[in-house]
Amino acid sequence: MIPWRLIIADWRRLWPGVVVVVILIALATALSISMSLQERALRMGSAKAADRFDLVIGAPGSETQLVLSSVFLQPSALTLIPAQVLDEVQKNPLVAWAAPVAFGDFFQGMPIVGTNAALVTEGGKRPLLAGRVFNDGFEAVVGAGTGLSVGSTFSPVHGQVGEEGAHAHAEVRYTVVGVLPADGSAWDKAILVPVNAVWRVHGIHAPGDHDDEHEHHDDEGHEHAEGDTHEHHDDSEAHHHEAGVPAIVVKPLSIAGAYQLRSLYRSTATQAVFPGEVLVKLYSILGDIRALLMYIAMGTQGLVGMAVALVAVMHLRQRQKQIGALRAFGAPRTGIFLLIWSGLMSLVFAGVAIGVGLGYVAAQAVAIIMSEKSGFVLPIALGEDDLWFVLLLLAVAAVVLTLPAVLSYRQSPAAALRGE
Incomplete structure (x- = not known):
């Protein structure tokens, strides 16, 4: 004892x-x-955070940075790929859905991501916590951790407050129309808006969007005069900026299709990566x-x-x-x-x-x-x-x-x- x-x-x-x-x-x-x-x-x-991102396409460069920026929304200046690539990917028969991921603007330190409805609802499989999906205007769907609710309005800021070159787009007002459920990822504090709206805010004419050129010409010129990555150009030059996106998130129809797509978009113009492999x-x-x-x-x-x-x-x-x-x-x-x-x-x-x-x-x-x-x-x-x-x-x-x-x-x- x-x-x-x-x-x-x-x-x-x-x-x-x-x-x-x-x-x-x-x-x-x-x-x-x-x-x-x-x-x-x-x-x-x-x-877990990267689980719903099967394939990401971006410009040639660092695979790690592409994943950190597109999946985990870490701020970084990525080379843009032409919007035509997005259109091409969306029409590929191996793709269930594809969505752009365009960033650069913020609201209270939270990233504003230009994308489409497919990413918001993950191809219709993810219901919203409240409200509805945005239309093609200045509407937003926000993450559960943003503190915003349906009906909230805000103006974007280009870059992080306090950084060199950061400036507000005070003339632009987004309206929150939907709230996403929390999933424990960086997207809980993200603000999702139509990619066309992001292009218009920065004086870039969206592909195929020529009907409203005169209607928006003055507004875009004013926004562009506020300054962004192409500041000090005039109105007419703003419309000559080619629309592009930093990354494209792709949901393949099958595993075999995912490998075919990765092989297809591994070229001198683009790179395609599996976020899971990069994490490994x-x-x-x-x-x-x-x-x-x-x-x-x-x-x-x-x-x-x-x-x-x-x-x-x-x-x-x-x-x-x-x-x-x-x-x-x-x-x-x-x-x-x-x-x-x-x-x-x-x-x-x-x-x-x-x-x-x-x-x-x-x-x-x-x-x-x-x-x-x-x-x-x-x-x-x-x-x-x-x-x-x-x-x-x-x-x-x-x-x-x-x-x-x-x-x-x-x-x-x-x-x-x-x-x-």
Whole structure:
């Protein structure tokens, strides 16, 4: 039977050393647990956010940047591809639906994305939380996290407020006509508008939209005079800007069709990528970083182990006379062993338990910050891997701590009482 009364009494008597040891073990454990939770959450969160994007087409360049901008809505200046490519993709028999993703404008830091109804409803499979899909005017469908509701109006800002070249399109007013349900991605804080409206705001004539040229000529000229990426050109020049989009999101009819489309649009003019494949490449880099951090954590745990061993030796020296007295009164060896081993093991167990809690809390805090920046939810949850890690840690400690426990009764009771 474990002598808990003696152990607790020792804890109270030696509480400063106990607290230091527990804190050291807790911090080392928390470091490993928090890294494991964060890495897993980043994988799961990003994979879920990219799950509904099968294929993305853009201009030649960085595949990673194309995915980060089109799927996770990270601001970046991407080369435009001609609007004719969008029309060509939409007419391809291998395509269920295709939608442009045009960005550059913001409202209160939230991206305004020029697209079409197909992306809003995912080809009719995603119902709106409220309202309806936009028409071809200055109407908007907003994400659940934008704080906007049906009937809200706003004016876009070109670029982020505070950045060089940022300016408001005060003469343009969008009206919210629909709200999307939350899905835990960056799109929860996105504002979706017709791509034609984005082109008109920036003085670019939409393809096939020539009937209203004179009607909108003055407005577009005024908007263009406000300044954008082509500012300081006159009215007539505005209409000569070729309409283009940074990216096209494609929903293929089949898996085979997806590979055919990727092959078709991998050319000198365009690139086509599977976001999932790009994420796998990023995960491999993330895995290398995680391995490095795990080595650091293991080194930290090794140092903590040495500290625990030192404390164990000091603990035995302090309790030498007590152990000698117990042996002189006939205490069995197993009793002495349990007293020493259980006392030290209880410190390790307390430190590991507190460390798991600290690691979980730290991972949650980091996840909240990263979710705000990345735009997608990072699900933090303790898993089977974490359980095995904790069990392995306790098992190693249990084996290592048998040594001081065994040594504690190898010394004769007389020598122990003399303090030798």
